[in-house]
Amino acid sequence: MKSILSSNERKPETARRLTFASALLLLVSLLGAGCACCSKMKSSTKSLPEPTVLDESVEALKKQFNADTSKPRVLALFSPTCGGCIYGAKALQHEAQKFPEIVERADVMIVWMAMLESDNEREARKAVRKFDFEGAHHFYDGERRIGTRLMAEQFPNAVRDALEILPRDHELREMLESRKDLPPEKMPMWDAVLVFPPGVKWEERSPAPIWWTKQTSFIGEEKPGKMTAVFWKKSTRQPPVNSDWYLEAREAWRVSGDANNGIRQP
Numbered sequence: 001m002k003s004i005l006s007s008n009e010r011k012p013e014t015a016r017r018l019t020f021a022s023a024l025l026l027l028v029s030l031l032g033a034g035c036a037c038c039s040k041m042k043s044s045t046k047s048l049p050e051p052t053v054l055d056e057s058v059e060a061l062k063k064q065f066n067a068d069t070s071k072p073r074v075l076a077l078f079s080p081t082c083g084g085c086i087y088g089a090k091a092l093q094h095e096a097q098k099f100p101e102i103v104e105r106a107d108v109m110i111v112w113m114a115m116l117e118s119d120n121e122r123e124a125r126k127a128v129r130k131f132d133f134e135g136a137h138h139f140y141d142g143e144r145r146i147g148t149r150l151m152a153e154q155f156p157n158a159v160r161d162a163l164e165i166l167p168r169d170h171e172l173r174e175m176l177e178s179r180k181d182l183p184p185e186k187m188p189m190w191d192a193v194l195v196f197p198p199g200v201k202w203e204e205r206s207p208a209p210i211w212w213t214k215q216t217s218f219i220g221e222e223k224p225g226k227m228t229a230v231f232w233k234k235s236t237r238q239p240p241v242n243s244d245w246y247l248e249a250r251e252a253w254r255v256s257g258d259a260n261n262g263i264r265q266p
Contacts (some may be wrong), residue, residue, distance in 0.1 A: 011155040021237045051112055051124050051140040058145050064109055064137050065202040072254060073196040074108045077147055077189055079115040080127035083190050088132040091245035095253055096133045100193035102257040108136045111146050113190050129133045147188025153206045155189065155238035161236040172216065172240065191215045195255045210265050216240060
């Protein structure tokens with residue numbers, strides 16, 4: 001039986017059906033797109049960075065240090081909970097992200113050392129995830145072995161050298177006097193960044209850095225670019241200078257870039 005509705009009367013019903021079908025198709029498309037998007041996001045998720053725990057031999061660090069001797073090596077030594085060290089790690093990360101072309105041509109190692117009672121592997125892991133950047137390799141040194149070795153092998157006379165050149169009334173003199181007879185394991189190198197030139201290898205003995213800086217006091221305020229701390233740098237026979245970790249980190253990357261270009265440090 002033929003419909004008694006005219007073509008004009010059938011149009012609203014047809015339009016409603018088309019509208020419903022279109023909406024259903026759009027919903028399916030959106031759901032499909034959403035799943036594809038989520039799938040894409042899941043597949044691109046990066047695993048969280050983890051520090052390599054160093055044993056007594058510190059072979060893991062040596063292996064990374066010697067992996068490509070054609071590059072300069074940048075080595076940072078920080079406590080994962082010390083305020084001054086955290087500021088230094090933040091500065092190193094910030095400046096690294098400003099100069100990716102320099103960082104790409106260097107081998108970067110950050111050793112998180114247990115220097116304070118609050119330092120442990122868990123805190124080191126948290127610091128790694130917060131201050132990681134492209135190209136950085138992280139390690140955890142629960143026994144301060146790296147800092148102790150560097151102090152014993154590269155800076156054995158650091159305190160006595162410093163006492164020879166510091167004025168009698170210098171603010172650091174009393175502290176250094178109390179440490180002049182301590183063995184390296186009692187005053188390891190830390191809160192520091194060292195740069196090593198291309199060509200050197202870490203074998204039985206650590207190589208000598210071409211540049212280094214160590215924060216010796218921190219005022220407790222983060223003011224990038226201002227004078228926030230006292231640093232000993234380049235030579236233990238030079239007096240310490242007022243500086244800031246952002247300035248020191250920038251200089252570390254500059255020295256690394258110069259080393260790649262064969263420019264010697266004064």
